[in-house]
Amino acid sequence: MAVTIKDVAKKAGVNASTVSRVIKDSSEISDKTKAKVRKAMQDLGYRRNAAAQILASGKTNTIGVVFPPVSDKASQPFFMKILTSINETARDYNVSVAIATGHSTKELKKQVELQYSEKRVDGFIILYAGKRDEIRDYLLENDIPFVLVGTPSERQNEITHVDNDNMLLGREAVRHLAELQHQKIAFVTDTTEGEVYEERYQGFKDEMNRLGLTKRLIFFNKDFMLEDETALVAMDDVLALKVVERLSEIGLKVPDDVSMITYNNSIFASILHPYLTTFDIHIEQLGAAAVKKFLDLSNDKNFLPEKTIIPFELILRESTKIKK
Amino acid sequence: MAVTIKDVAKKAGVNASTVSRVIKDSSEISDKTKAKVRKAMQDLGYRRNAAAQILASGKTNTIGVVFPPVSDKASQPFFMKILTSINETARDYNVSVAIATGHSTKELKKQVELQYSEKRVDGFIILYAGKRDEIRDYLLENDIPFVLVGTPSERQNEITHVDNDNMLLGREAVRHLAELQHQKIAFVTDTTEGEVYEERYQGFKDEMNRLGLTKRLIFFNKDFMLEDETALVAMDDVLALKVVERLSEIGLKVPDDVSMITYNNSIFASILHPYLTTFDIHIEQLGAAAVKKFLDLSNDKNFLPEKTIIPFELILRESTKIKK
DNA sequence: CTGAAAGCGCTTACAG
DNA sequence: CTGAAAGCGCTTACAG
The missing domain is CATH 3.40.50.2300 (Response regulator)
Structure with a gap:
């Protein structure tokens, strides 16, 4: 059988309740007793029984x-x-x-x-x-x-x-592209639902307005076209991959013809070239x-x-x- | 407080042990008693306490x-x-x-x-x-x-x-390609470790030999070349994506110039065209x-x-x- | 077929 | 600072 608190108690010459207190490192117990009990736990290879602890304490942890x-x-x-x-x-x-x-x-x-x-x-x-x-x-x-x-x-x-901060994430994408001299930028998405979309897009719009740049929202489908945008912000890595593919179909190369920035920094951002400039969201x-x-x-x-x-x-x- | 086995027992007019037996649907208990106890559980909204059950039974489930x-x-x-x-x-x-x-x-x-x-x-x-x-x-x-x-x-x-059956998976890839008239086929991998590789590759070799076709093993790196193969078997979807990319660099199109079959049927197999012919392994x-x-x-x-x-x-x- | 009792291994007031 | 005791909510021989 597994060693229990009682075995430890006996070995250390204390009561089981004392062992229990030592386990939770209660400040009530003297250092000397703690040391003694811990030694006994070590020697015996004591392991708590999770179920017993949960049942008695009412906390599942x-x-x-x-x-x-x-x-x-x-x-x-x-x-x-x-x-x-x-x-x-x-x-x-x-x-x-x-x-x-x-x-x-x-x-x-x-x-x-x-x-x-x-x-x-x-x-x-x-x-x-x-x-x-x-x-x-x-x-x-x-x-x-x-x-x-x-x-x-x-x-x-x-x-x-x-x-x-998804709003800020939207803004920072614009900032990066604006620093690279882009002035006509579209936001590409394949969903118009959810806070993530709304906030990123809002941040995008705010910053574009602030900088006086020309913006557009593109809802992605397999035959979308660009107007005269030179840069895109895509909602996520996977979408970005598809956008790159579509652009190449219509003769546009990333990043030579169009810059693209996206979000998540998942594996999808670095399987195929061009590897994507993307925001790591620190999962x-x-x-x-x-x-x-x-x-x-x-x-x-x-x-x-x-x-x-x-x-x-x-x-x-x-x-x-x-x-x- | 939550309702326990005792509450149920009292309500049903039986002993707690009987309730316990009903919970595990013991064949010892009469249908009549079971019905009575179940009704009480229903009425009271009884839920077992997992910790108590684990502690008493010694099984964690x-x-x-x-x-x-x-x-x-x-x-x-x-x-x-x-x-x-x-x-x-x-x-x-x-x-x-x-x-x-x-x-x-x-x-x-x-x-x-x-x-x-x-x-x-x-x-x-x-x-x-x-x-x-x-x-x-x-x-x-x-x-x-x-x-x-x-x-x-x-x-x-x-x-x-x-x-x-990874060996069979290797074989079946060859069979599919052979049916499509391919005769020079290479197996592409980016790892030479593990049972999965070994068995798939073994299956590939066996079937190629059986059919008397020309085989080769290609270790993937970013500038690998084809000899005169017209078809490839790639170790997995992600690798396949990279292979497609490399082939396109050297002017080869999948599937027009080279056919490719791969494994896993993960998301990677159907983000970009050509969508990949692949084996679903029924995860x-x-x-x-x-x-x-x-x-x-x-x-x-x-x-x-x-x-x-x-x-x-x-x-x-x-x-x-x-x-x- | 069912009940009474002991026990699973802990925690935690309570008392000193 | 430590001990003795009750209790957490179940299960399971044992007895009838």
Whole structure:
């Protein structure tokens, strides 16, 4: 059988409750006793029993990570990356991670409810934002701690979330292109939904106006054309790849004829030439911050919702160039 | 407070032990009593407490999923896809999933050991195969149940694993190209390590020999050249993309000048034209089978190691064509 | 077919 | 600073 707290207690000549206190490094216990107990734990190879601890303390010390209810999450490196980061940060704080996936919101909600009601998790980190859905409503109503990665479009003041500054991201793309002398710039997107799009595009427009440049919004489809733009801002790496392909079809080369800047710095940005100039959104930091905020919020009943902004970084590669 | 087994017992007018038996649908309990107890559970909204169940039963009903100790796992859609499939299959069997990630084998092993020794998991599904490592050794030595996704290069007879038939996958690629009249075919790879490479390449060679065709192995680098091959087999979608790019540099078009077939059917196979003819390796099935085998093996002390072969499917797209 | 009791391995007031 | 005791919510021999 595995060694328990009692075995340790006996070996160290103390009571089990003392061992328990040593485990949580309680300040009540004298250093001398702590040392003695720790030695016994070492010698015996003691490992706590997670289930017993959870049952007795009522705290699971595990976070449920909720993936979006879509089937293409595998194609977005974002999710695996942030999961890794969340898991590793969590481990540093001695907490575990459970995951909730599903093809529909309904399925997903069932899993979320189950995890919480069976007391498997203390709360959740949700990996998608945008409009409210049943899950967020359920968590809010029941006062279940959670952190959102991204920016919710409703009740922002009641939800702790971590995100990049997408407005600024829109602006900075323009700044970079403007520095390269470009004056006619279009924003290319394949979606017109979601906070990410709205904010990046808003930032784009603001900065373009501020600089008095000529702007346009292009909704991507396979036969879109350019007017006289010399530079483009694309919503993400994958879209950018498709845009490069389309441009080449109509005889335009990136970056010689058209500069292009995009977002995410995923693998897609550097498989094919031209490697893309893109903003790295620091996914590891997003994940780490989400965990920390979750811990803050679940440990402090008086914690007030807040937004954490994670910095980004421009990765200069081959797709942007000074206007000829 | 949450409703417990006792509350249900009281409401149904039975003993707590009876409720427990009803939960596991024990055949010892009469249908009448079951109905009565179930009604009480319904009325009260009873949910089991996972920790209590684990502590009392000694079974965690959770599987640890071990990711490879590399940092680019996010770029391979495989991992997120199989994780989703594992999680969803597990849920159908009422088991949970924990994950272990790490940048080095050492870190990873620590996490694996911890999860097992703290009794958080009953065993593991390992998402990478190839050569043995400390983790596999540790599991084997300690008789900890696990299933491998992929084919181990050592002790195959002692390890339950699920995989595609990579040899056949090599052969079938040749068959498809041969049917299209190609006679000079090269196998392109950017790695010469691992079972996957070895088996696919072996299958390729065998079939080429059988058909008496002219074969070659090309190690991919950015300035590789073709001799007189008219068709290629590439190790995976991403590599294939790079090969297409290189071919276009030297004036060769896929599929007009060169046909190309590849593996995985990931997102990379259908972002840019030519969309790639590729083998879908049925990742969902790999994940589902891994879970089922794990359950078989962890529930039956006499279970003998076995290999499960998951079928694949040729996805015809734009990159292969009859030889002109 | 069902109940009473012990036990799983911890935590945490309470007392001193 | 430490101990003794009760309790967390289940499961599972044992008995009838």
